Amino acid sequence: MALSLGASKAGKAPALQGIAHRLEAQRAQVCPAGAEPPVHPATIPPPDLRDRHHLDAITLHIATCADLKEALPSVLRELLDMLNGCLDSGAARFATGELCVVHRALGQATHEVISPIGLALPVATRERLQEVVRDIGRDPGARQQVSDMDGAPGGVLIALTDDTDRGETGRGETSDDWLWLGEPTAAVIESGLANVVINTLSRGLALHQQQQARHAEDTKSAVAQALKNERRHLAAELHDTLAQELSYLQMQSARLTRAARHAPQDVQALAEDVHTQARRAFRQTRELINGAHATWGDAPLACVLDNLIEEFETRSGMVFELDNRIQSLHLPDAQALQVMFIVREAMTNSVRHAQATHLRLQLLYQSSGHPPAARVLLTVEDNGCGFDPADIAPAHFGLGIMQDRAHQIGADFAITQPRQGGTRMTLSWERRDT
Structure with missing residues (x-):
């Protein structure tokens, strides 16, 4: 039957x-x-x-x-x-x-x-x-x-x-x-x-x-809170120990570079390399500390971008704009952290070096391939003086760090110069929102 x-x-x-x-x-x-x-x-x-x-x-x-x-x-x-x-x-x-x-x-x-x-x-x-x-x-x-x-x-x-x-x-x-x-x-x-x-x-x-x-929800919240507390404890330990030592090392390596100006070429190169590595270590430590304090919970990516804009508006006279064409996009914590760091670095470069008056962030879905596969496209574009990435000195390693972060989350990263001028940073990845 x-x-x-x-x-x-x-x-x-x-x-x-x-x-x-x-x-x-x-x-x-x-x-x-x-x-x-x-x-x-x-x-x-x-x-x-x-x-x-x-x-x-x-x-x-x-x-x-x-x-x-x-x-x-x-x-x-x-x-x-x-x-x-x-x-x-x-x-x-x-x-x-x-x-x-x-x-x-x-x-x-x-x-x-x-x-x-x-x-x-x-x-x-x-x-x-x-x-x-x-x-x-x-x-x-x-x-x-x-x-x-x-x-x-x-x-x-x-x-x-x-x-x-x-x-x-x-x-x-x-x-x-x-x-x-x-x-x-x-x-x-x-x-x-x-x-x-x-x-x-x-x-x-x-x-x-x-x-x-x-x-399950209570357990998830408890674990998330425990991880947040542990990250903050680690950030405090880094700030009070390693960050202080690296700050001192960065200042001393800068003095060493200046003192080695009249030394043989290989000594100058060695002093410059020590200073570069000290700066890199100090900067990465500061980013770890900032990342440990970063919180977004269940907030969508658009809210994270809103918070970044609010942060930079208090430090700059530039006009910031967010063009969000995605109603809700939730990323895993590890991916959201890397995206936030990449966007923050791009915005910092625009504020410090681009002499720009306007910065625009755009978040949308794009389709590519056959059949079309949904991808997320995040763009940061300013109206500043622009630059050629090939002309960036090795000592300025911010661009390399952004590329490394994009690689870690499987995203495509590019810096281009629009026809109308300025600089455009694009970050795209396959849609795997949570």
């Missing part, structure tokens, strides 16, 4: 009546002539299933458990015993493994089959149920259909929770749960008993999903 699907529990009742008719029709095709029709149980649920307090206790147990794989087997066995106890003597009983939950936990990519305690599905049936649910996940519309699936185990498969977001990698951002009832389900469905089981499981799993999501 083929597998039938019930509609999702969220927002509407499962399509139980339609499934019941289909199961009855399939049984009629194999029922011998003159055979007695199946005996249906009473339509009024027995006391066990009307015990609201007991069912609420089951729901609460599911919602508050730490691990569904440990809690659900005993819950399912209890519900299975309740169902069998509520059926009339002539009704079909649930046999071994004829009730289970196909569950995918928060953040997991695959489903697993959870059976009642002491019972187990055959391996082939478990694997086929996992395949069916995985195929349904690729077609969200299938969750609201009643259809047959060739090769599927006989019975009814009903969505208990919604799979609202699998994310770009296919890993679920919410949990996803299905209830499978074995072949002798028509009598149970027609009696309305299945509704009680579905409601109990669905409410409990939905609440458990909310609890897990809230716990």
